[in-house]
Amino acid sequence: MINNSNGWKEFFSSRKNVIFTGIFIGISAAFLQKLGNPPNMGICVACMLRDTAGALGLHRAEVVQYIRPEISGFVLGSLIAALIFKEFKPRAGSAPLVRLVLGFWAMVGSLVFLGCPWRTLLRLAGGDGNALFGLVGLIVGIIIGIFFIKAGYNLGRNERTYPLVGWIMPVVMVVLLLLLIFRPQLPSGAVFFSRQGPGAQHAPIFIALLVALGIGFLAQRTRFCTVAAVRDVILIRDNYLITGVISLWLAAFISNLLLGQFHPGFTGQPIAHSSQLWNFGGMVLAGLAFTLAGGCPGRQLFLTGEGDADAAFFILGMMGGASFAHNFATASSSTGPSPWGPPAVIIGFIVCLIIGFSRSDLGRAKEGEKNE
Amino acid sequence: MKGSYGVVIFYSTSAALRAESLAKRENLKIKLIPVPRHLSSDCGVCLRFESEERATLQKILQEGKVEYKDICNL
Numbered sequence: 001m002i003n004n005s006n007g008w009k010e011f012f013s014s015r016k017n018v019i020f021t022g023i024f025i026g027i028s029a030a031f032l033q034k035l036g037n038p039p040n041m042g043i044c045v046a047c048m049l050r051d052t053a054g055a056l057g058l059h060r061a062e063v064v065q066y067i068r069p070e071i072s073g074f075v076l077g078s079l080i081a082a083l084i085f086k087e088f089k090p091r092a093g094s095a096p097l098v099r100l101v102l103g104f105w106a107m108v109g110s111l112v113f114l115g116c117p118w119r120t121l122l123r124l125a126g127g128d129g130n131a132l133f134g135l136v137g138l139i140v141g142i143i144i145g146i147f148f149i150k151a152g153y154n155l156g157r158n159e160r161t162y163p164l165v166g167w168i169m170p171v172v173m174v175v176l177l178l179l180l181i182f183r184p185q186l187p188s189g190a191v192f193f194s195r196q197g198p199g200a201q202h203a204p205i206f207i208a209l210l211v212a213l214g215i216g217f218l219a220q221r222t223r224f225c226t227v228a229a230v231r232d233v234i235l236i237r238d239n240y241l242i243t244g245v246i247s248l249w250l251a252a253f254i255s256n257l258l259l260g261q262f263h264p265g266f267t268g269q270p271i272a273h274s275s276q277l278w279n280f281g282g283m284v285l286a287g288l289a290f291t292l293a294g295g296c297p298g299r300q301l302f303l304t305g306e307g308d309a310d311a312a313f314f315i316l317g318m319m320g321g322a323s324f325a326h327n328f329a330t331a332s333s334s335t336g337p338s339p340w341g342p343p344a345v346i347i348g349f350i351v352c353l354i355i356g357f358s359r360s361d362l363g364r365a366k367e368g369e370k371n372e
Numbered sequence: 373m374k375g376s377y378g379v380v381i382f383y384s385t386s387a388a389l390r391a392e393s394l395a396k397r398e399n400l401k402i403k404l405i406p407v408p409r410h411l412s413s414d415c416g417v418c419l420r421f422e423s424e425e426r427a428t429l430q431k432i433l434q435e436g437k438v439e440y441k442d443i444c445n446l
Contacts, residue, residue, distance in 0.1 A: 150386070222409070
């Protein structure tokens with residue numbers, strides 16, 4: 001008995017920070033929704049990057065244009081933590097263009113499902129059963145990615161670089177915040193802000209920013225990552241990160257119950273559709289792309305804050321992917337996937353497979369690159 | 373009584389997996405674990421080893437041409 005309770009105590013003490021981070025994100029997401037963010041989208045890195053791309057005019061989907069202060073908060077919160085704990089390490093040079101491509105397709109897949117891994121959890125916590133198919137797709141995508149990792153997949157190593165590189169994205173994030181606060185109106189129509197639809201739904205700027213700064217700070221300290229959580233369970237049977245992910249889901253679920261935001265069902269779910277094949281397929285693509293890039297989009301933002309320029313390329317790729325998805329009509333809507341969504345997912349999947357094969361021993365052996 | 377441990381940090385997860393399989397072949401008492409948070413902010417995995425086997429492990433990594441970033445004591 002004593003041994004047992006000691007075991008549990010140790011379990012929680014070694015994981016209390018990551019559990020706390022998960023709970024903080026889960027509760028924050030539910031409250032940001034209560035304060036105005038779109039339903040089951042209190043926090044969604046993919047959707048928020050998409051909205052920001054729209055506000056800058058990179059796509060013209062009028063209902064999803066808003067500079068989300070949460071994005072800036074994640075990067076800057078992580079930057080602050082990294083500076084305080086001396087982990088701000090500007091680094092670059094690990095296949096930036098490949099990461100850009102992975103970010104692009106990760107976003108295309110996410111927008112066929114309608115959500116990133118965080119929103120998958122939040123949709124489940126809000127009662128959206130369709131998200132189950134997205135979750136299964138995400139896990140399948142990660143498993144395919146693990147197959148490549150086991151076969152020697154890597155994108156080459158990064159190098160330490162000069163500080164300027166690490167400061168570029170934080171400065172961009174501050175500029176985005178200034179554009180949001182001062183809302184300049186240029187003759188072109190930029191900066192674009194939705195008058196209706198999800199883009200018009202948002203929590204007060206400074207509350208959203210503060211919450212996101214807190215999340216960025218905590219996540220940098222705990223290495224919170226939804227994709228690495230699943231990867232670690234499958235690859236090395238380690239449950240450190242997954243306890244944080246489960247805490248996120250539980251905290252959001254309980255908060256939603258208390259706030260009256262839990263509506264179980266499959267039909268009429270907000271910003272979601274019931275085409276299960278493509279809920280699944282979109283997230284297989286996203287999960288594979290995230291795994292090949294080494295982390296979920298939230299994690300890529302936190303790494304960007306630490307000075308990782310390769311993660312920044314992934315984020316820029318996601319913004320490009322969001323623009324493509326809306327300009328070329330591959331993004332789904334609440335009525336279902338668009339005709340161009342499924343072909344885009346298949347093409348993206350093939351591209352990711354090519355990257356996986358060519359950067360693992362499966363492909364390199366043929367090039368005579370393998371040095372055994 | 374457990375001895376003291378160290379970890380090898382790699383540039384990629386696949387390098388860690390390769391090191392694991394090489395070390396297992398030589399029956400070293402190693403285990404893949406997530407990189408301890410105080411050592412690196414990477415979300416990758418690293419190889420934990422028992423300190424007395426450090427020299428053997430280093431030799432295996434060298435012979436197997438597995439590149440690594442760092443070796444640290446826990």
